[in-house]
Amino acid sequence: MIRGLCCAMLLLTSTSWSVPKGNDKDSIFQWANENFEQGDFEKASSSYRSLIDSGHISPDLFYNLGTSLYREGKAGEAMLWLRRAQLLDGNLPEAKQNTEFLRTRIAFLEFADDGFQLFLRGIPPGVFLWGGSLLVWLGLVSIALSFSLQRFRDNQTWWIALGIAFLMLSFVMHRLGQFRDSRVAPENFATVIVTDAVASTAPTPGSSTVIELPPGSEVRVLQVNGPWTYVDIPGNLRGWVRSESVEANWPLPEKTTPRNLDIPTEPVEIAE
Amino acid sequence: MALPKPPLLFLLTVLAILPITRPEARAQQPFQPTVSVTALSNRVAIGEIGVVMFKINGGDAQMPSKIAVEGLEVAFTGKESRVNMSQGVNTIQTIYSYRFRGNEPGTFTIPEIDILVGRTTVRSKALEVIIYERDESEAMDATRPIFGKLEMPKAEFYVNELLPFTVTGYVRGRNSLRDISHVKFEHENFVMKSFRNVRTEGGEIGNTYYSSAILPSTLFALQPGSFRLGPADIGIRVLDSGSGFGFSSFFSRTMIKDVATNTVNVTVKPLPNGAPLSYTGGVGKFKLAAVPSITKISVGDPISMKFVVTGTGNMQTMEAPRFSVAQTDIWKTYDASKKLEDEMDSDGYSEGAVEFSQVIIPEAKVDTIPPFELSYFDPSEEKYVTLKTDPIPIEVSADTAGTQSVMMERPESGSSPQNFPSSASKPTASYNDMLHIRTANPRWIATLDTKKKGVLFYLVQSVFSIAFFTLLGFGAVRWWKERELRATADGPRFRDLIKTIPGPGTTRREFYQSVSDALAAWKDEHPEAPDNILQVIDRVGEKCDAILYSGAGQPNAPLSRDEASEFRSILQKLPQK
Numbered sequence: 001m002i003r004g005l006c007c008a009m010l011l012l013t014s015t016s017w018s019v020p021k022g023n024d025k026d027s028i029f030q031w032a033n034e035n036f037e038q039g040d041f042e043k044a045s046s047s048y049r050s051l052i053d054s055g056h057i058s059p060d061l062f063y064n065l066g067t068s069l070y071r072e073g074k075a076g077e078a079m080l081w082l083r084r085a086q087l088l089d090g091n092l093p094e095a096k097q098n099t100e101f102l103r104t105r106i107a108f109l110e111f112a113d114d115g116f117q118l119f120l121r122g123i124p125p126g127v128f129l130w131g132g133s134l135l136v137w138l139g140l141v142s143i144a145l146s147f148s149l150q151r152f153r154d155n156q157t158w159w160i161a162l163g164i165a166f167l168m169l170s171f172v173m174h175r176l177g178q179f180r181d182s183r184v185a186p187e188n189f190a191t192v193i194v195t196d197a198v199a200s201t202a203p204t205p206g207s208s209t210v211i212e213l214p215p216g217s218e219v220r221v222l223q224v225n226g227p228w229t230y231v232d233i234p235g236n237l238r239g240w241v242r243s244e245s246v247e248a249n250w251p252l253p254e255k256t257t258p259r260n261l262d263i264p265t266e267p268v269e270i271a272e
Numbered sequence: 273m274a275l276p277k278p279p280l281l282f283l284l285t286v287l288a289i290l291p292i293t294r295p296e297a298r299a300q301q302p303f304q305p306t307v308s309v310t311a312l313s314n315r316v317a318i319g320e321i322g323v324v325m326f327k328i329n330g331g332d333a334q335m336p337s338k339i340a341v342e343g344l345e346v347a348f349t350g351k352e353s354r355v356n357m358s359q360g361v362n363t364i365q366t367i368y369s370y371r372f373r374g375n376e377p378g379t380f381t382i383p384e385i386d387i388l389v390g391r392t393t394v395r396s397k398a399l400e401v402i403i404y405e406r407d408e409s410e411a412m413d414a415t416r417p418i419f420g421k422l423e424m425p426k427a428e429f430y431v432n433e434l435l436p437f438t439v440t441g442y443v444r445g446r447n448s449l450r451d452i453s454h455v456k457f458e459h460e461n462f463v464m465k466s467f468r469n470v471r472t473e474g475g476e477i478g479n480t481y482y483s484s485a486i487l488p489s490t491l492f493a494l495q496p497g498s499f500r501l502g503p504a505d506i507g508i509r510v511l512d513s514g515s516g517f518g519f520s521s522f523f524s525r526t527m528i529k530d531v532a533t534n535t536v537n538v539t540v541k542p543l544p545n546g547a548p549l550s551y552t553g554g555v556g557k558f559k560l561a562a563v564p565s566i567t568k569i570s571v572g573d574p575i576s577m578k579f580v581v582t583g584t585g586n587m588q589t590m591e592a593p594r595f596s597v598a599q600t601d602i603w604k605t606y607d608a609s610k611k612l613e614d615e616m617d618s619d620g621y622s623e624g625a626v627e628f629s630q631v632i633i634p635e636a637k638v639d640t641i642p643p644f645e646l647s648y649f650d651p652s653e654e655k656y657v658t659l660k661t662d663p664i665p666i667e668v669s670a671d672t673a674g675t676q677s678v679m680m681e682r683p684e685s686g687s688s689p690q691n692f693p694s695s696a697s698k699p700t701a702s703y704n705d706m707l708h709i710r711t712a713n714p715r716w717i718a719t720l721d722t723k724k725k726g727v728l729f730y731l732v733q734s735v736f737s738i739a740f741f742t743l744l745g746f747g748a749v750r751w752w753k754e755r756e757l758r759a760t761a762d763g764p765r766f767r768d769l770i771k772t773i774p775g776p777g778t779t780r781r782e783f784y785q786s787v788s789d790a791l792a793a794w795k796d797e798h799p800e801a802p803d804n805i806l807q808v809i810d811r812v813g814e815k816c817d818a819i820l821y822s823g824a825g826q827p828n829a830p831l832s833r834d835e836a837s838e839f840r841s842i843l844q845k846l847p848q849k
Contacts, residue, residue: 026713033711060714067709088717094707101703104565105574129725137736144740148747 025056033064041071053255059089067098075106076193076215083218083249087186090122108192108216109234113184120180128177132170139166183220186250190231192217193247199239203228210239219246305330305389309382309399317406318374319503319532323349324382326368326396329356333389335368344380344403346372374403405500411534414478417444420506420533422457428539429493432555433651434586436490436620439467439533441508442482446474449483450509450526457489457504461540463588464491465617490620492555492586496542503532543649548658550594554648556585556618560593560659562644566702568667571634573704575666579608579628581646584618592628593646596660603642604633637668766793767848776836780819781827787839788816797849805846812842 032047048065066081079102085095102108113121142163145152152159182188192213199210203225211233213219219241220232229243247253308327316322324346326335332353339346353366374380382399411421421440429435439457443449455467467487474483485508493499512525543555558581565576579593592608599605608630618624632641640663647658769790774782791813795801801809819825 025716029714030711033709036709057717058714059717060710060712064709064714067706070706089715094710097703098706101706104576104703130729133729133733134736137733137740140740141736141743144743144747148743148750 025051029061036068041068044068045072059085059092063092063095075102079216080191080193080247083191087250102216106214106216108214110218111234117184120184128173132173132177135166135170135173139163139170142166188220189249190219190221190246191249192245194245197241197245199233199241203240210237305392305394307387307394307396309396311399311401315402315404318377318403318535322372322401324370324372324399328366328389329363330389331364332366333387339370339382339385341380341382343376343378344372344374346370346382377403377405406534408534408536412477414480418508418529418531420531422502422504422533422536424536424538428541430541430555430651431493431496431543432553432586432589434490434492434556434620436488439487439504439506441485441506443508443510444480444482446481447483448511449485452485452487453507453509453528455487455504455506459501461495461499462491462493465489493540496540498539500535500537502535506531547656548647550645550658551647551656552591554585554590555651556583556648557650558583558585558648560646560661562661564641564664566704571637571668574631574633577630577632580625582623582625584623587612587617587624587626590626592630593644596643596645599642602636602638604635606631634668640665764793766790766797769793770843776831776833778831779828780831783831784816784819788813790843794846
């Protein structure tokens, strides 16, 4: 809360001609929208980012930030935030449409997920944990009942079979959860945010190029090794990219505001 | 008196000759090994395998694994020994086989070589072999059971011209050719497509039926000049005539035979000078179509041009079309990408298609996308042909609006009026710009940390674990109680009773009473025991009763050791639960 207020104060002090009417998140959001309408995309983007840095999460906020970044000429970062908006709301039509627009413009690389992977991605991660543990207990309780209570001992075979079925289902849930976490979950993916990114054959400056990665391209992070990141590239390719050229789709980094923002550090009194 | 002289002379002569003609004297001379060199055939076609044999009499020899002959590969393949008996003397003959193969025509000499046989060195004679070119007319040779043939439709063609050809394997007999295991056909000046299709046929060659497998492919030359193509090596899987136990179709075995085809001499002509600037490497006969991704844009917005080239010929060497006239400072162009899928490539007979995509950006306000040109060389006409697209009208402005893509195809010669579709087509979306931001108040999400387990998760786990362990404990207590109840209701068990039977020295009453109780328990525990065992039990029980209750059995007398062991042995033979 305090962080949010501080950020809001910083934003309020960053200009003398356009300030938010209040310091709540909705006011800052609307103020950022006004900046966008006036064509000051840089200011709009920094305002959206300040809300995100304050811990506010919203698909609309992410969508607006993506759109604003594109107007700034940062197509890679725009794609990243549009992806994040769709992670929060997979049916956000504006984000889908703008993604399609960027797809036609920059021809970035994307993984062709099959239906099964899309289905798994759509399931909240807690489902596998809850489902798996509940099924384990149901299986164990069914088997225990078949031995413990006379009423259940009459149909002991059926109860044991039911218990084994529950345990098997629990194993399947566990493996599906593992697969989702390691392959399908958004935490595994990153977006190329710079314009001149290339995947190299080795984590050394002079190594050969595997493929050029247009901004907005999607990669699967396999290993982060300091300034280099080893990634899985659409098209069954692998290569090393500079760590600063990619950013994970999820979770959000600690600070999303670029360091070179021109926001005053000293609080300034604001005249209404 | 002169008579004795002739016999003396004769004897002296005989004595003088004897040491020379005695067989013992001949046998003592050391045996001299010999070597002879022969070839199965001194005339072998290029690429085919010939065999040369070194026959050595007199034992094993040390032979080289390879014999160096310039232009000829000669390599050792194996040896075979046999013992010959001649005039009572055994000699060992060993045949060392070498295979040779030549890739150039000419006469080659396998040189004399020194061979160490035992401790003696012998020298073989030089052997001449001829490597000749088997041309297409000689390839169909009905005297050979298996052979291959390389066929080219023409012997003169241009650089980059796509030439279809076939490699065919022939095997004598119906259904004698099973399949083709491999084909090796390479030349550094030619790019050849891999053999993907096999067509099997059959027919008579010189009154003999042959099964054949035809492998079509294409090639094109990289440089002009005269070249000899082939021989191609074919691995043919044939029916092994020695297998099958007389049931050829069911138990038959196959084996792979390697054969070399004939060679073909070809002349590759250079492309004529004077190629247009828009010539990008295509040789054949083609058509060109161009499609812009959008036709209403702003200055600086990219248009993705899609070019589709269809036709017969070499599409692998072809590059993308270019502007007819240079568009410096009007249109910015990026490198085109090419998409040529194997299934869509021309095979020299049927038409193929190749796609090029190129991003172009208007840097000024223009009305049309200028014409693109693509030139190719037509080998049948022996001239360059230039294809040109029509100018494509576009609207370049600050405001953008959705429009449909336009497909235009221009035939090779002349122009035809545009055909419009007779019925309305469904409009498709165009993504010309980003949507505006969302201006309504956003939907804020409290948290997304769905992976965190939370108190509820642990609470549910606790409830289930308590329920499970309670049930387990309940079940365990129940089981223990049931076990005790069962033991009480059933009375003493046979297993326990035989342990309490007293030993020798106690009274007979005490002993027989215990035995009787044990037998009764056994009978209770085994209600369905076999009759013969029950009879034994009854007899032993009657004996116990007689001692205990008849009054004549001296029940108070001490039990003897023999008596105790006799009954104990009977009881121990009874099965226990």
